[in-house]
Amino acid sequence: MSFSPSSSVRAAREELAARLRELRLDAELTGKALAGKAGWHRTKVSQIEHAVRAPSRSDVRTWCRICEAADEAEDLIARLRDAESGYVEWKRLQRTGLKRLQESAQVEFDECRHLRAYCSRAVPGLLQTAEYTSALLGLIQRFRELPDDVEAAVTVRRDRKRVLTKGNHRFAFVIEESVLRYRIGGAEIMAGQLSHLLTVMTLPSVSLGIIPFAAMRTATPRPDFTMFDVKNVQVELPSALVTVTAPGEIVIYAKAFEELAEMAVTGAPARALISSAIEELG
Template identity: 55%
Template sequence: MPISPSSNAQAARRALAARLGELMRDAGLKGGELSARCGWHPAKTSRILNAKVAPSDSDVRSWCRACGADDQAADLVASNRAADSLYVEWRRITRTGLRQAQEARVPLYIRTRHFRAYSSRVVPGALQTREYASALLRTVADVRQTPDDVEAAVEARLTRSSVVFEGGRRFVAVVEESVLRYRIGDDEVMANQLSHLIRVMSMPSVSLGIIPFAAARTMWPTETFNLFDDRQAGVELLSAQVTVTAPSDLALYARAFARFAGLAVHGSAARALITAAIDTLG
């Protein structure tokens, strides 16, 4: 399997190689001994350790077995598979505009039955009104200096979001109270967006929790992230989109989400926070 020319993919390969090297040393093995246990030429071990060749999934499993670390195999295989897409810069994703980035995730949304979204900055995409999404994506396009296809991107986002509310799916969102206060668009856009949140809260397939400013924190605010069933997490950084698939990392995000959900208020208490935010608008 040839190594991707992407510098980010190479960095991921080097990180994987470093972890494999640690397993070998922790097992008290040298390269030749590990090669013999795996049944391949010592040159292959050297190329893997130096990140000159990407190991196959079976190579990773054999390596872990040789080191007595079968419990590490699932995480390392996931890291190996995700090396090319683990960290993708937004400038690569949006080089032709924002629409493509919205459309690219439709298959993931169609596969997913249980969505979990945490946000400390903006209303989660699936709960955005057209006007709020337009104001937000126009700002994104300006900051990232992408081609102006905002109207098409908004349509694509709304189409993608509609999948969430189709039968058999559950959408659970937790947002910080600050999300209700940050002004995206003008007062009318924000008032309509906040009113929309109150409306969607009544949907049986939607759960919206809000973490009040006054909550006694057992989990600090983090970057926005989304969990798609138990298979994948998406983390949104300013400069890049990060895809998480390693089981131990997914478990960490699931634990963090559970803590956020425990801090949040729901129902009438959540509606009161939204109404208070509406009342601050002109």
């Protein structure tokens, strides 16, 4: 599962165009015949299949109906949404600072009933201490040269953590052992963060798995991603946030999460890894 930030949108459009062409060929229709049945100009089919022209949602439904593949329409429409708005650069999301982005994500966390997240670089946001969040967002703010509203953003993220104890929510987190070792904010902040992990692990709504360095890998490390129920997946790239909504792709992420979770240890072995990391901080 890999992503090319510079070509993400184009690739999504080409993939959609290729699938539409496959449906036409499977239905044994020429482009001219499909256009005629749909009431379109004869060049429209060719333009869509070559990704020169983006189809509308209505176009996709019409195409699938004529090709007797109506059951694929909604999945393809989700792919169309991904192509239109699924890839958003961080500089656009964070142009006014970090606080607004944290606020805009709150509704999604409130509405989600089953959240699954895989992290290989940092502690998941919902499990962070305020000090760790401040250090992490400070790094992001300086690297991306954003307005400095880190303190306000920390407050928003801290308030978001209410979902861990209020409402009908379930959370499954899988992290790499490296997350325990990266010193974000220094030894004191990391010690506090790791101790906090030992506490939140006891919450009935939270499952935390850690993939040890020594684990026999059945899957390579992935980009960090968060699954919100089966509605969408958010993938964090260095330059952008990718939101996946196509049901077929969400299934792939669910499978990836299961594979990663199978390599992870939980309970006492996970606590032992955290305690070991704390001891190494001195």
